[in-house]
Amino acid sequence: MKLYNLKYRNEKVSFLQAVKMGLGKRQGLFFPINLPLIKENRLKEMLEMDFLTRSVKILSMFIGDEIKLTELEKYVRNAFSFPGPMIIPVTNNISCCELFHGPTLAFKDFGARFMAQILSHLNKKNNITTILTATSGDTGAAVAHAFYKAKNVRVIILYPHGKISKLQEALFCTLGKNITTIAIQGSFDECQELVKKAFHDNQLKKATGLNSANSINISRLLAQICYYFEAYALINRNNQKKLVISIPCGNFGNLTAGLIAKSMGLPIKSFIASTNINDTVPRFLKTGKWEPNNCVSTISNAMDISRPNNWPRVEELFFRNKWKLNDLGFGSVSDDVTKNTLCELKQLGYISEPHAAVAYRLLKDQIQPDEYGLFLGTAHSAKFKNIVDDILQENIKLPIELEKPSKFPLLSYYMKPDFNKLKEFLLFKS
Numbered sequence: 554m555k556l557y558n559l560k561y562r563n564e565k566v567s568f569l570q571a572v573k574m575g576l577g578k579r580q581g582l583f584f585p586i587n588l589p590l591i592k593e594n595r596l597k598e599m600l601e602m603d604f605l606t607r608s609v610k611i612l613s614m615f616i617g618d619e620i621k622l623t624e625l626e627k628y629v630r631n632a633f634s635f636p637g638p639m640i641i642p643v644t645n646n647i648s649c650c651e652l653f654h655g656p657t658l659a660f661k662d663f664g665a666r667f668m669a670q671i672l673s674h675l676n677k678k679n680n681i682t683t684i685l686t687a688t689s690g691d692t693g694a695a696v697a698h699a700f701y702k703a704k705n706v707r708v709i710i711l712y713p714h715g716k717i718s719k720l721q722e723a724l725f726c727t728l729g730k731n732i733t734t735i736a737i738q739g740s741f742d743e744c745q746e747l748v749k750k751a752f753h754d755n756q757l758k759k760a761t762g763l764n765s766a767n768s769i770n771i772s773r774l775l776a777q778i779c780y781y782f783e784a785y786a787l788i789n790r791n792n793q794k795k796l797v798i799s800i801p802c803g804n805f806g807n808l809t810a811g812l813i814a815k816s817m818g819l820p821i822k823s824f825i826a827s828t829n830i831n832d833t834v835p836r837f838l839k840t841g842k843w844e845p846n847n848c849v850s851t852i853s854n855a856m857d858i859s860r861p862n863n864w865p866r867v868e869e870l871f872f873r874n875k876w877k878l879n880d881l882g883f884g885s886v887s888d889d890v891t892k893n894t895l896c897e898l899k900q901l902g903y904i905s906e907p908h909a910a911v912a913y914r915l916l917k918d919q920i921q922p923d924e925y926g927l928f929l930g931t932a933h934s935a936k937f938k939n940i941v942d943d944i945l946q947e948n949i950k951l952p953i954e955l956e957k958p959s960k961f962p963l964l965s966y967y968m969k970p971d972f973n974k975l976k977e978f979l980l981f982k983s
């Protein structure tokens with residue numbers, strides 16, 4: 554597969570190069586020059602396959618002969634070694650598509666674990682790779698677990714001290730071995746700034762074999778296409794024809810993957826781009842003006858992003874397929890409405906969490922009588938236990954994935970947001 558840089562289309566790379574580089578020149582995103590198309594009868598066959606077999610087929614359409622099929626099969630099996638999507642009915646025409654049954658209880662496990670497999674494929678020559686990434690919560694855990702004990706890979710995760718939940722922190726700061734976590738005495742923005750500086754430091758890049766694992770990496774995106782096909786295959790045939798999917802959006806990677814699935818031929822009727830009050834995209838879709846505000850903290854914190862990285866890919870998909878941006882559903886939801894919606898969902902017999910609740914609200918408000926709706930469940934409610942317990946007067950039981958680490962000591966280092974300190978640490982300490 555050839556990809557080009559959306560900002561600088563003369564820059565063309567292979568799939569493996571794109572995974573290694575992350576971003577192209579001028580921070581441009583890579584995107585496949587041609588997207589594979591699945592014919593109708595072939596689609597029928599594929600929908601009858603099991604999740605893993607079908608996922609290998611889908612990914613091989615992109616990766617081609619860059620990775621041998623037998624190897625790719627092994628990587629997909631290693632990456633998706635946990636329960637795939639599950640469809641849980643909530644009303645007569647709305648279900649939650651739960652994507653959080655992986656080791657870190659968030660949908661990010663699909664992308665992070667596949668990326669880990671591809672990087673270890675690239676890294677057969679025993680060079681040390683350093684994965685440096687900043688997290689506001691869920692990415693850190695997914696990346697840490699995906700690379701835990703991987704050969705020749707060390708992972709350094711920066712996070713804002715005191716600004717992520719205790720359970721989120723326990724999930725990736727208690728692992729040790731090749732996973733190093735640094736609590737930065739500053740904000741998430743300052744963590745991200747340190748990572749950017751590191752990537753601009755050529756000496757550091759060479760000496761440590763620096764790579765990033767953030768969500769703009771094409772391997773994470775491609776892995777996510779697979780669960781849209783599975784969700785479609787799992788729902789009843791009558792509902793397939795009028796399927797609307799509402800997605801809780803932050804960096805818009807999840808929506809991008811859904812749109813790629815549709816452009817390959819998966820007949821999803823429409824999507825709803827759901828956000829919290831960090832609503833750059835809903836305002837853009839309404840007014841045509843791109844005007845990011847300062848980021849505001851909400852209870853759906855993984856969506857607290859006002860400059861969504863993946864938006865150029867969404868526009869590219871609309872442009873290429875001659876779809877109209879007008880057909881993309883959208884909306885934003887305040888914290889108060891999110892809280893009420895969590896209560897409404899509880900009355901329907903479904904305990905959810907703030908991100909999925911945002912997606913449910915907009916779906917419920919916008920769905921037409923003849924449509925069938927899925928809202929994506931991106932994280933397990935226990936990850937947001939404090940807030941969910943408080944709103945719903947519940948006492949959510951911690952699944953084993955969270956209970957175990959919550960008893961282990963934190964192994965994090967503490968650091969001021971000082972690039973020279975970080976550089977010294979990366980070169981000499983870990």
Ligand SMILES: *Cc1c(COP(=O)(O)O)cnc(C)c1O
Pocket residue numbers: 659661691692768801802803804805806807808855856908931932
């Ligand atoms: C990362 C995340 C999102 C946002 O997904 P994007 O692909 O960045 O739009 C939504 N919900 C949860 C729980 C997340 O961790």
